[in-house]
Amino acid sequence: MSTAHLGDDLEVRSLVRVFGAGDGAVRAVDDVSFRAPAGRLTGFVGGNGAGKTSTMRMVMGVLAPTSGETLFGGRPITAADRRTFGYMPEERGLYPKQPVLDQLVYLGRLRGIPAASARTEILDHLERLGLADRAKDHVEKLSLGNQQRVQIIAALMGSPRALVLDEPFSGLDPAAVDGMADLLREHTARGVPVLFSSHQLDLVERLCERLVILRRGEVVADGSPAQLAARGTVRHRLVLTGDAGWVRSMPGVRAVDVDGPVALVEVSDDGAGRRLLTSALERGDVREFSPVRPSLTEIYREVAA
The missing domain is CATH 3.40.50.300 (P-loop containing nucleotide triphosphate hydrolases)
Structure with missing residues (x-):
């Protein structure tokens, strides 16, 4: 070969x-x-x-x-x-x-x-x-x-x-x-x-x-x-034991999608992310809080729109 x-x-x-x-x-x-x-x-x-x-x-x-x-x-x-x-x-x-x-x-x-x-x-x-x-x-x-x-x-x-x-x-x-x-x-x-x-x-x-x-x-x-x-916008996936609708009112947080206990959010800075996680823990268990890297399709929409 x-x-x-x-x-x-x-x-x-x-x-x-x-x-x-x-x-x-x-x-x-x-x-x-x-x-x-x-x-x-x-x-x-x-x-x-x-x-x-x-x-x-x-x-x-x-x-x-x-x-x-x-x-x-x-x-x-x-x-x-x-x-x-x-x-x-x-x-x-x-x-x-x-x-x-x-x-x-x-x-x-x-x-x-x-x-x-x-x-x-x-x-x-x-x-x-x-x-x-x-x-x-x-x-x-x-x-x-x-x-x-x-x-x-x-x-x-x-x-x-x-x-x-x-x-x-x-x-x-x-x-x-x-x-x-x-x-x-x-x-x-x-x-x-x-x-x-x-x-x-x-x-x-x-x-x-x-x-x-x-x-x-x-x-x-x-x-x-x-x-x-x-270089794309990093989002976070938040999975709770209860309803996640309250994230919509969190300062420094944009709720991209909320479906029952699962929320996809954008945070303005690290401080907003910490406040979001602290509020979630005060309300119950947090099953997941992890970054979600954008797909090529999402990056394309951001730069080529």
């Missing part, structure tokens, strides 16, 4: 992309900087129109930046670098009337992979993603989810040095998501940086070691899940 090695980071610095001119100009990407580290899964999230796809297109050279730069291994990305990247664009590029296997072999040869090697790799990927029995089918006969699987295979061929994937999990069932996640981890294990966008925040939270959140073309959060959780 091969040993994982450190690859090159993928990085963008001060990227700007303006569409149009004059009063009608739209600044779709506004001074965006972040790093997708080698050997890590980096999730790229944001609402529709946040600038994710435009940023990815600039990384891949499909779209020229108005200003700023894209780097690989600390130096400007070249056309030669990009030929070694795996890219899954927002607009899928499959030929509907071509058989799956023939089409993938053709795409592999365009990337410089010998036909025999491409065929072997493709058959392995088809097997792992549950499409082995559809290799001879025309793409147009596949469901949208299966077409997505084929597009993923096209991006993963040839041991890419970096992966830039725009919504790779869209339309996949849970089994296919797990298979795809395993494939991506195999690439990160050999030092490949993986940058992927997704609207599935629970999936991003489960898979990613780094997160970048965009809002209206700007980076509003960037870091590991633990780092982002630490």
Whole structure:
């Protein structure tokens, strides 16, 4: 078994992309900087129109930046670098009337992979993603989810040095998501940086070691899940033996939710937390008083609203 090695980071610095001119100009990407580290899964999230796809297109050279730069291994990305990247664009590029296997072999040869090697790799990927029995089918006969699987295979061929994937999990069932996640981890294990966008925040939270959140073309959060959780609003869960409705009137305490003996609260400071706990103990037993770290969905709502 091969040993994982450190690859090159993928990085963008001060990227700007303006569409149009004059009063009608739209600044779709506004001074965006972040790093997708080698050997890590980096999730790229944001609402529709946040600038994710435009940023990815600039990384891949499909779209020229108005200003700023894209780097690989600390130096400007070249056309030669990009030929070694795996890219899954927002607009899928499959030929509907071509058989799956023939089409993938053709795409592999365009990337410089010998036909025999491409065929072997493709058959392995088809097997792992549950499409082995559809290799001879025309793409147009596949469901949208299966077409997505084929597009993923096209991006993963040839041991890419970096992966830039725009919504790779869209339309996949849970089994296919797990298979795809395993494939991506195999690439990160050999030092490949993986940058992927997704609207599935629970999936991003489960898979990613780094997160970048965009809002209206700007980076509003960037870091590991633990780092982002630490900057979110910490709440406390209070579980009593009696009704917890009285917490609503406690100074320095905001009751987010109260359900019988269970309350989810935000406290303004440590003093308010101590007063809350003291009042609870005066009223009876306290079964639980513990911090609740925010989920990625909650952090996203805080920073991207």
